[in-house]
Amino acid sequence: MQLPIVVGVDGSEGSLRALDWAAAEAARSGLPLRVVHASLWEHYEGMRPTFDTDRPAEQVLAEHLVASAQERVQRLHSDVRVVAGVQPEDPVDVLVRESHEATLVVLGSRGRGRVAGMLLGSVSLALAGRAHCPVVVTPAAAPDAPPRPGRVVVGIGDAPGPSAAARFALAQAVSRHGELIAVRAWRCPAHETADHPLLVGSPAAAHREKAEEHLEDVLAVLERSGPGADVHRSVVQGPVHQVLIEEADGAEILVVGAHRSGGHRGPRLGPVDHSVLHYASCPVAVVPHTH
Structure with missing residues (x-):
């Protein structure tokens, strides 16, 4: 059906x-x-x-x-x-x-x-x-310029494997005969220095390398899970919501996972989802983890 x-x-x-x-x-x-x-x-x-x-x-x-x-x-x-x-x-x-x-x-x-x-x-x-x-x-207003046809952007979080949002985004890219932009944001905590016992060399470089490796691991599983699409990697330093909003500029759709927290009125979205829903210039798909 x-x-x-x-x-x-x-x-x-x-x-x-x-x-x-x-x-x-x-x-x-x-x-x-x-x-x-x-x-x-x-x-x-x-x-x-x-x-x-x-x-x-x-x-x-x-x-x-x-x-x-x-x-x-x-x-x-x-x-x-x-x-x-x-x-x-x-x-x-x-x-x-x-x-x-x-x-x-x-x-x-x-x-x-x-x-x-x-x-x-x-x-x-x-x-x-x-x-x-x-x-x-x-979004409340139409974008200043037409979106790039078939461009789908998805945020990749900390989960060890592909999330429901990542799988949904791949399916969207395939059905649109377009491209998937997989975005991994990373940040270097301000208190970390080059002599941190768990880091060798630049702390920023170590965090970036860790983000790149995680993204590659997730996409390796995702790309084996179904029909292929043209997948691009984007590893960017900065707050997650800001990175996603900037990367989604010109996209047909931005896909994020539904990061929910409990409350007396039921589940509520987390701050990243809240921010992209308010400020992204393209349609935003919020995908529940159980989808």
């Missing part, structure tokens, strides 16, 4: 960009598309217009919104199988539930208006922290 790409919409410019990205991805991959609107978003905006109907005003607005979204997809990509639905529930709960039976869930990083923008930002972050499938968050 082909699991659909699910996209959450609210009628804002940001969600239209997410809708267009999801529709293009569905057309490229041959997957069905499911358009979802959680009507409680309208309550948070305080928009309660009145209509001469027995149905709640929010439901009328929501049904019109998803119908318009469905028409937009069919106009842009007539071959995409698209269905739409309205769920009068909390958006995060709805989309987490949808993620159980989805290939991807796609959202814009911001919604309509100042308050809605804050809300949808929190929805995107919460969903990326709880979803059971990869979540793609499209």
Whole structure:
């Protein structure tokens, strides 16, 4: 069974960009598309217009919104199988539930208006922290220049083998007939000096060499695991979030793992994921480790 790409919409410019990205991805991959609107978003905006109907005003607005979204997809990509639905529930709960039976869930990083923008930002972050499938968050603004076709960037962390994010990124690069940029960031702790007992020669050189060796070990396993792609190595000194944001400039998509921590409101994303979702200029895919 082909699991659909699910996209959450609210009628804002940001969600239209997410809708267009999801529709293009569905057309490229041959997957069905499911358009979802959680009507409680309208309550948070305080928009309660009145209509001469027995149905709640929010439901009328929501049904019109998803119908318009469905028409937009069919106009842009007539071959995409698209269905739409309205769920009068909390958006995060709805989309987490949808993620159980989805290939991807796609959202814009911001919604309509100042308050809605804050809300949808929190929805995107919460969903990326709880979803059971990869979540793609499209940026609030279009990039200054078109992305390089097929360019996929992935961050390689400390795990001894390829992560779910690395495998997802390789599959993305293969399906796009493009290239995978595997990025390993490294830093030299300020307190380390050349006479550190575990280091020989320059501490910076030792840390860089360790990062290069780790990246090679991970990619050796990754490249044996499935269809090949043109894989490039990038070992860069600096904070992980900053390195990934800079490397992803001009990419079609940046892929990171869902580094989650517990909390009284459920799992939350770590600081690196949080930063790239806010500041990357391209769509960001957050992949759960269990994917």
